[in-house]
Every structure is written in structure tokens, then in C-alpha cells.
Amino acid sequence: xxxxxxxxxxxxxxxxxxxxxxxxxxxxxxxxxxxxxxxxxxxxxxxxxxxxxxxxxxxxxxxxxxxxxxxxxxxxxxxxxxxxxxxxxxxxxxxxxxxxxxxxxxxxxxxxxxxxxxxx
Amino acid sequence: xxxxxxxxxxxxxxxxxxxxxxxxxxxxxxxxxxxxxxxxxxxxxxxxxxxxxxxxxxxxxxxxxxxxxxxxxxxxxxxxxxxxxxxxxxxxxxxxxxxxxxxxxxxxxxxxxxxxxxxxxxxxxxxxxxxxxxxxxxxxxxxxxxxxxxxxxxxxxxxxxxxxxxxxxxxxxxxxxxxxxxxxxxxx
Numbered sequence: 227x228x229x230x231x232x233x234x235x236x237x238x239x240x241x242x243x244x245x246x247x248x249x250x251x252x253x254x255x256x257x258x259x260x261x262x263x264x265x266x267x268x269x270x271x272x273x274x275x276x277x278x279x280x281x282x283x284x285x286x287x288x289x290x291x292x293x294x295x296x297x298x299x300x301x302x303x304x305x306x307x308x309x310x311x312x313x314x315x316x317x318x319x320x321x322x323x324x325x326x327x328x329x330x331x332x333x334x335x336x337x338x339x340x341x342x343x344x345x346x
Numbered sequence: 347x348x349x350x351x352x353x354x355x356x357x358x359x360x361x362x363x364x365x366x367x368x369x370x371x372x373x374x375x376x377x378x379x380x381x382x383x384x385x386x387x388x389x390x391x392x393x394x395x396x397x398x399x400x401x402x403x404x405x406x407x408x409x410x411x412x413x414x415x416x417x418x419x420x421x422x423x424x425x426x427x428x429x430x431x432x433x434x435x436x437x438x439x440x441x442x443x444x445x446x447x448x449x450x451x452x453x454x455x456x457x458x459x460x461x462x463x464x465x466x467x468x469x470x471x472x473x474x475x476x477x478x479x480x481x482x483x484x485x486x487x488x489x490x491x492x493x494x495x496x497x498x499x500x501x502x503x504x505x506x507x508x509x510x511x512x513x514x515x516x517x518x519x520x521x522x523x524x525x526x527x528x529x530x531x532x533x534x
Contacts, residue, residue, distance in 0.1 A: 228486070228489050228493075228516070262419075267478070267483050267484070267485050267486050267488060267489040268474055268475055268478040268483060268489070269471065270516070270519060270520055270523060272520060272523040272524060272527065273467060273471060273519065273523045275527075276467070276523050276526055276527055276530075279527075279530065280464070280530065286527075286531075313417065313428065313432075316417050317417075317432050317435075317436055320413075320414065320415060320417075320436055321436060321439045321440065321443075321468065322468055322471065323413070323468065323471035323472050323475055325412075325415055326415075326417070327415075327416070327417055327418060327419045328417055328418060329418070329419070
């Protein structure tokens with residue numbers, strides 16, 4: 227991902243909502259597929275965060291945390307679900323131009339990006 | 347000179363000079379032509395109608411492949427099966443956003459609804475992905491190298507011209523996304 231090149235507004239402290247907690251508690255431990263977002267040098271960090279907020283309904287703090295994980299670690303699991311659910315998310319991510327893949331969750335499912343993908 | 351997008355009473359607004367609008371229009375048209383599915387002889391019209399494409403193949407052009415990536419890493423067969431079911435409608439989604447953005451280029455002042463802003467951000471992103479492939483941006487270092495090209499008087503070859511165009515679209519998208527994040531916050 228690439229960093230901002232335009233000076234952005236400095237008033238972006240998001241209003242915290244209960245969304246993060248409620249989506250987290252929905253994640254059943256036996257849900258078997260992950261949606262993975264991969265880093266690339268083109269997509270803007272702000273845009274990736276916007277997509278996570280607007281599509282999944284994640285609060286700004288969670289969206290930024292996942293975005294930073296993509297940026298620093300090269301990939302992040304941003305949603306779990308059934309195969310059909312994560313495939314639907316993947317098509318939506320491709321529509322936005324993000325590089326998304328689906329994978330079967332391994333035994334120790336991702337330690338981050340908990341929370342079933344949910345439309346906001 | 348273009349003005350950065352901003353969020354205000356009228357919604358998200360921006361301003362582009364005629365030459366900048368012409369440039370964006372031609373970039374958008376290029377991406378649309380890359381995404382338009384080829385009409386093949388003997389194609390099953392019913393399958394096409396419901397979005398299936400059993401003859402689809404993994405794109406050979408790197409830029410097209412970046413726009414329409416494989417859905418399963420290191421599994422061409424599973425990815426191809428997924429393409430048969432989804433690629434046609436993904437192409438249509440992208441073309442829809444690109445056409446919507448092109449329609450807004452008829453006037454200097456651009457006033458965007460939330461849906462219009464979303465289409466613009468998607469269109470600018472796809473334009474940038476294609477330009478980045480043409481510029482061979484593979485990692486953050488390449489991106490940084492391209493980003494250093496800021497002076498139009500230095501544009502003496504195709505590559506430096508493309509780099510400047512890329513930087514212009516990056517700047518425009520960044521200002522748009524900042525305005526969109528601001529408007530989301532206001533509506534929360």
C-alpha cells in the first residue's frame with residue numbers, strides 16, 4: 227500500500243460504536259473459511275481503510291488496524307465465514323480493486339481480524 | 347489546476363480543468379476497453395445472460411490480471427472455476443463504475459452523491475492499478491521512485507509522462523477518499 231500524498235483533514239477521530247464487539251461475538255469457532263487481503267504498492271492506505279469501513283461496517287479503529295496489518299505483514303484475514311460468504315466478499319473486494327483471496331481456515335484460525343464479515 | 351475533492355454543504359465536490367477531464371476520460375476509456383468481455387462465436391446466450399462464462403481463461407495481460415485476480419492463491423483450477431461463475435459480472439461492476447465516473451466529467455465542477463463518490467473511488471483505483479502495471483511498480487520502493495516524479499517540465503519520455511499521470515490520479519483519489527471518510531463520519 228502507499229501512503230497519503232494529499233494533506234488530509236486532521237479531524238478524523240472516529241466515533242466508537244459497539245460494532246466491533248458485536249461482530250466479534252458472532253464469530254463461531256468452527257467457521258471454516260477466511261477472506262485474506264494482500265498488500266500491494268498501489269492501493270492507498272486510506273482507501274483500504276474506507277473499503278473495510280464501508281463494506282464490512284467495521285469501525286474506523288478496527289479498519290485501520292486490519293489495514294496496517296496488511297501493510298506491515300503483507301496480508302491479513304479480514305473476515306471469516308462459510309465458503310459462499312467469503313467468496314462473495316472476495317468478488318466485492320475485487321470490485322473495489324483490492325487483492326483478495328479465500329482460503330480454508332487452518333486449525334489455529336487467524337489471530338487477527340476476528341469477526342464475521344458483515345455488511346454495514 | 348485541479349482542486350482537491352472536499353466534503354461540504356453540497357456533498358463531495360471537486361474541480362478539474364478541461365485538459366485534466368480529457369486525460370481522465372481517455373484513461374477511463376482505456377480501462378473500459380480492457381475490461382469489455384470479448385464476444386465469442388457460438389457463445390451460449392442464456393449462460394451469458396445469467397453471467398456465466400464457461401470459456402473464460404486467466405488473463406494473460408498483467409494489468410487485466412491485477413483487475414481480475416485469482417481468488418485462490420496457487421490454485422489455478424479452483425480460481426478458473428470461480429472465474430466462470432463471477433468474472434463476467436465483476437467486469438460489469440467495474441465498467442459500471444468507470445462509465446458513471448466518465449459521465450461526471452462533462453462539467454468543470456464535480457458534485458458527487460455518496461454513490462457517485464464510491465464509483466469515482468473505484469474507477470480511479472482501477473485506473474491507478476493499470477498505470478502501475480504499465481510503470482512496472484512491483485514494490486514500495488518502485489512506488490516511491492515514481493512518486494518522486496512531480497515536475498511536468500521533466501516529462502521527456504513516455505515513462506516519466508506516465509509517472510506524472512499516475513501521481514496526479516493518486517493525488518486525486520487520496521483527496522476523494524479523505525472527503526468520503528469525512529462524510530461517513532458526519533453521517534455516523
